[in-house]
Amino acid sequence: MKEPVAYLGPVGTFTHEAARALFPGHDQALTPYSSIPDVLTAVDRGECEYGVVPVENAIEGSVNLTLDWLIHQVEVPITAELIYPISQYLMIHPDQAGRPLNSFTRILSHPQALAQTQMYLRKHLPRAALSYVESTADAALRVQENPGEAWVAVGTRSAGELYGLKIVAREIQDVPNNFTRFIAVGKEISCEPGSSWKSSLLVSLPSDFPGALYRVLQSFARHGVNLSRIESRPTKKRLGTYHFFIDAETKLEHPSMKQAIQEVEAWQCRIRRFGSYPSYTFDKINVFQPVDNREAEAYNQR
Amino acid sequence: MKEPVAYLGPVGTFTHEAARALFPGHDQALTPYSSIPDVLTAVDRGECEYGVVPVENAIEGSVNLTLDWLIHQVEVPITAELIYPISQYLMIHPDQAGRPLNSFTRILSHPQALAQTQMYLRKHLPRAALSYVESTADAALRVQENPGEAWVAVGTRSAGELYGLKIVAREIQDVPNNFTRFIAVGKEISCEPGSSWKSSLLVSLPSDFPGALYRVLQSFARHGVNLSRIESRPTKKRLGTYHFFIDAETKLEHPSMKQAIQEVEAWQCRIRRFGSYPSYTFDKINVFQPVDNREAEAYNQR
Structure with missing residues (x-):
């Protein structure tokens, strides 16, 4: 029996499909939970070794519940990401x-x-x-x-x-290429050689927001750290105050990343590290029966 | 009869309460619509002179549907904002x-x-x-x-x-001070003297994101334009590509704002202007019957 993998269930959701892709051979160990907080809490408490939740969609943007629980409620590292095609x-x-x-x-x-x-x-x-x-x-x-x-x-x-x-x-989604990013959290996952890597950070600014964010970005730019995403989330303390969830294309232990973080921390910005992890893409849904396209298309064109 | 005001209904929602506060005396003209897209479309098509929708909550963050319809689907100016207390x-x-x-x-x-x-x-x-x-x-x-x-x-x-x-x-919301920002869109609203003003912009970066956002923020900072909020929204074309919805505390026609925008546009960033508008706060819910607190608290403490 493999170690249990918590995922946002029930059976048959996109997250279930993503968990099957991230943990091939673990089918018996995949354990559905009824909400994103329940998945993350199960991993945080050690009930499950791994967890899989959605974090960003190409059309809808961030999955706020995932970001907010990572920020405010649990202490779990991110261990992989999977970019997965969403066909509605x-x-x-x-x-x-x-x-x-x-x-x-x-x-x-x-x-x-x-x-x-x-x-x-x-x-x-x-x-x-x-x-x-x-x-x-x-x-x-x-x-x-x-x-x-x-x-x-x-x-x-x-x-x-x-x-x-x-x-x-x-394929009724509003843009032809609809992808969702899922993340695995918890224990480290063995990764394929040659994977590309990402890091995730939370930057909490000291006080006044606009100038401080500008200086944070300046530090990363100066040290050549490429950022793939910046997402503001409310601190939940006061309207108009934000944390910044930042994804970088450099490992945390890389010297340029270390220097950038050191510089940002010197300005009394708090930085929390969610970890460095391999990034996978998944292009083919090969685990399901083929569907008869012609029939569906004919129905649709009536 | 006053000109019709579309709002996200039905009767008795927070948006209804906000619309009553933004358009006092218009009670007969307030017209509920069943979705945010329906409200914005009604104003865009001229069926209603005004519209009221939520745009940001202190706990949950942006109302993505409002931002995405303003960005992708309609061409309506923002004419006021109201910061309104949300008591659940x-x-x-x-x-x-x-x-x-x-x-x-x-x-x-x-x-x-x-x-x-x-x-x-x-x-x-x-x-x-x-x-x-x-x-x-x-x-x-x-x-x-x-x-x-x-x-x-x-x-x-x-x-x-x-x-x-x-x-x-x-007051069962998870933080004591839970506010939502609502915006009015459509025709200009007469504003009280001494109101504070805001402007909203959409910045679309030419290609590579991290360096470009840094340069955009640099321009606003250099000209002393204070930004109160930066929110990334997906372009909906490709995962990992974003528009930035920016709120500034300076009017669009102010010379420093004009210079900053000119500078940003010179780098092939597209800027769309949603307008400058007065910002109101609403602290007292004085339009409703008082509720007997003691009874509710006693029930809650059992």
């Missing part, structure tokens, strides 16, 4: 097959999946009400449980397959 | 009065209200399931419609009053 599927109960798309009355999904497909949904199902549910897998389950309702679910292909739904449209 | 209430059906708090089975609210109260809810209702609904007012309505269920709603006091709920705990 529109799925119905097989009993509803043949019904025109624009006559469905309700769209069920997680708020972020609905946000990622809003253009498509406004165009093709303009009269349908949106229902937020706890996960994309939950949306598929509810459609399965209500065969007589004119409901559609938006979510993963694996959830549709799990609950026996019929796919009526594929 | 825990409310039950009167038929459930007397039931111990930790025996309630379900908590209904908007995802953001649930996020703002997560510590409180995990402590006091650890076994209750979370149900996302479309608005805090909708949560109150559903509790009213299900008198036999052990459900609680999290939301505004005004929604609780509207639907005849009993308040069992007040």
Whole structure:
């Protein structure tokens, strides 16, 4: 038995797909939790050796709950990142097959999946009400449980397959290349040679924000440390005060990074290190059954 | 009849309270819309002269849907901001009065209200399931419609009053000072003399991000323009590419601001101006009936 891996469940979510990709061969050890805080807490308390949660989406931006729990609630290192393609599927109960798309009355999904497909949904199902549910897998389950309702679910292909739904449209996200960054946290993961590396830091400015952020960026620039992302998150103490979550393309132990951090800390900025970790990309979803594209496309074009 | 003001409804939401504060005397003209995109589109198309939507919360950070629609979907100027205190209430059906708090089975609210109260809810209702609904007012309505269920709603006091709920705990948000910034968009609003002013800009960097952001901040700093907020939002074209939504404490027509913008534009950064507008704070909720605190506190302490 492999060591347990906590992930944002239930079975059939995008995070489940990402956890399967990050921990091949661990299928028996993958343990679904019902929220991002629950995953991170399980790792923080040592109930699970590893955890997998989403951290950023190409369309929706940061997953604030992940950043805020890393910042405020837990002390867990980041040990890997996976950039994973997000393909949203529109799925119905097989009993509803043949019904025109624009006559469905309700769209069920997680708020972020609905946000990622809003253009498509406004165009093709303009009269349908949106229902937020706890996960994309939950949306598929509810459609399965209500065969007589004119409901559609938006979510993963694996959830549709799990609950026996019929796919009526594929890749319905608002931009063609929709990727989500997932992170693994907890114990160190053995990494493939030749992986590219990243580091994550939290910079807390001493007081007045604009000038201080400018000086922080100046330090990294001066020492040639390339930053791939800067995300402000509220301190939660007062409106208008922020922490900065920074991703760099240099390892923490690199001399230039050490010098930049030293300089920033000398100005009474607090820096917290989330670790250095390998960055993976995942281009092919090869763990699922192929879907018949022609059928879905024909349905969609009616 | 006053000119219509679109707001994120339904009746009894925090945005409704903010719209009433920003447009006193317009009560008859306040028109609820069911989503942030619908409010902004109504103003963009000229169906309403004014619109009111939330843009940032002290605990949860940016309201991404508002930023992304301002950036990508509509062309409407920002004409005012209101910093408004958010007090979350825990409310039950009167038929459930007397039931111990930790025996309630379900908590209904908007995802953001649930996020703002997560510590409180995990402590006091650890076994209750979370149900996302479309608005805090909708949560109150559903509790009213299900008198036999052990459900609680999290939301505004005004929604609780509207639907005849009993308040069992007040101010349950995770930090004591929880404020949300709302913006008005559309036609210019007459402003009180002596108001402080802000400007909002969108900066789109030419290509490589870290060095370019550093140079943008350098220009504003050099000309003495104080920035109160920098928020990155995905371009939605490719993971890892961002626009920067910037709030400044200087009017757009001020010479130092003009020089800074000119300098930034000279480096092939595109700048879009959302306008300069007065910034208001609202400290007292004086439009509602007083609530009996002692009763709520006594209930909460059992």
